[in-house]
Amino acid sequence: MSKLLPIWENLPAHFKQNLVDKLDFRSRQNLSACSKSERDLVDSCPISIHSLYIEQEDEEGFHLKISFSKNGTVLKFNCNNHDRGVSALYRLLSHRKTKTIFFDIYCEPEFSTTFDDFLSKFLEKRFAESSKLHVQHFSWNSGIPAEDTILRLLEQLNPNFLYWIRLNFVDIWSEEEKSDVVKKIVETEQWNRVGKIHLYDYKVDAYFKKFLHVNSLKICVEKLTEAMLLEVIEVIRTRDPPPGSQFVISASEEIKLDTLTSVFTDFHNVHRRLKEYQTPKIATLLTNESRCLVIIKWEKAIEATVCRREFLNEDFLKNHGVCVTLDMI
Known part of the structure; x- marks a missing residue:
């Protein structure tokens, strides 16, 4: 049988x-x-997600785009029905062990109201959850009417897993409204424990010190003073971030130095499409026995890269591949 x-x-x-x-x-x-x-x-x-995109860039509505591996097939789902879209997103991220490497949100300003409605419904559904979302890289490219939506979403991310925050508020908010949002964001646990920060479309002069706890950053200021640059150098010396860490600060006004001028020399072996008519300055400072800080100074920008002293050229070129050579200083 x-x-x-x-x-x-x-x-x-x-x-x-x-x-x-x-x-x-x-x-x-x-x-x-x-x-x-x-x-x-x-x-x-649980499921491992390589990249999750929520975007709306045309009148067709917004979509979820999901990939489960690097260079893998991207699945695209239409979410014009907000309730079904919210339910699908919630179920996708609901398991407390689900991990997402890249979580990107993008919305054109003209569709911001309906997009905000979708995100608000998702956040309301997650409100009762005690577990946080395991997201490693969080990218926000949107301006939406409700200023607290991005704050509420950021607070849903697990600070022990989150590594990179990238924010672009677009142009829907005034400078005062952006300031109110940034003021709240920089006080969150997620912000203060993250390792890498990129913040575009807002000058952070008033909160400059709130950005210096990370290993890498890209920010804008109205005016970058020598005192601010010295503070960055001192923080790097004290904290000793790993090789490859990069600190990029752009300014609206030309950067003028006083006592630091003597440590910079002309750097001719660099080619940048957007800055090709400038001859930048370069300086190499020892931060400890084994590491250096290489600083390129443009008219309105500073790019500081942490390198191993023994492999200065190698580490520098990883971050500045457009440079032809770098002579040891």
Whole structure:
């Protein structure tokens, strides 16, 4: 007498979960559509997401774009129905062990009101959750009417997992409104524990010191003084960030130095498309016995890169590949 094969319904729960863990996203979706019990099973199994994009750039509405591996297939879902879109996003991120490498949000200013409505509904659905979202790189490219939406979303991210925050507020907010948002953001736990910060479209003079705890940054200021540059150098010497750390500060006004002028020399072996008519200055400062800080000074920008003293050229060129040579100073 042949042995009867077990049916799906009678299989142990842990066996089913092990099977679901090995399914791709489409197969998970197909299984989830079978019944409520299968949907609950799929939702109980975490998934690793390489990149998750929420975007709206035309009148067709906004979309979720998901990729589960680097250079992998990108799945695109239309989310014109806000309730269905919110439900799909919530289920995708609901498991406390689900990890997302890149989480990008993009919206053109003219569609900001409807986009804000979608994000608000998602945040309301997550409000009762005690677990935070495991996102490593968070990128925001949008200006939306409700100033607290980005703050609420940022606070949903796990500060122990988050490494990079990239913010671009676009042009929908006034400078005063941007200042109010930044003032709140820089006080969050997520901000103060992150390792890398890029903030565009806002001059951070009033909160300059709130940016110096990271290993890499790109920011804008109205006026970069010698005192501010000295503060950056001292922070780098004290904190000793890893090689490759880069601190880029752009200013609206020409950068004028006093006592530091003597440490800079002309740097002719550099070519930049946007700055090709400038001859920048360069300086190399020892931060400790094994590391250097290489600073390129443009008319309105500073680019400081942490390099290993023994591999100065190698580390420098990793961040400045357009440079032809770099002579040891």
